[in-house]
Amino acid sequence: MIRMFVRHTVRDYRAWRKAYDAFGKEQERMGVRHQAVFRSVINPNDITVSHDFQNLRLARAFVRSRELREAMQDAGVRSRPSIWFVKEV
Numbered sequence: 001m002i003r004m005f006v007r008h009t010v011r012d013y014r015a016w017r018k019a020y021d022a023f024g025k026e027q028e029r030m031g032v033r034h035q036a037v038f039r040s041v042i043n044p045n046d047i048t049v050s051h052d053f054q055n056l057r058l059a060r061a062f063v064r065s066r067e068l069r070e071a072m073q074d075a076g077v078r079s080r081p082s083i084w085f086v087k088e089v
Helices: 014-024 024-029 057-063 066-073
Strands: 003-010 034-039 046-053 082-086
Touching: 003 057, 014 024, 014 034, 014 046, 014 066, 046 057, 057 066, 057 082
Parallel strands: none
Antiparallel strands: 003 046, 003 082, 034 046
16 A cells, blocks of 8 residues: 655645545546545645545556646645655554
8 A cells, every 4th residue: 555645734724624625536536545634733724635546557547637736726735735645564
């Protein structure tokens, strides 16, 4: 299993969350097996999301997808996302 973390700042958490939840079926279609959302305790618009994938190929394809870029833009993502991949050892 590969876990991908994405951190970015959004304009408005509630609007972002509504768009994020609406994108759930698309996430599943692109291989997301599990996801979780975290908010900074200092800045509630500073979001970190984790997504689990079967392999790195699926995770990278998800990151490169046009659908994800459009969804992030529509959801009000303001900053360039920081993305990293990990696996449990």
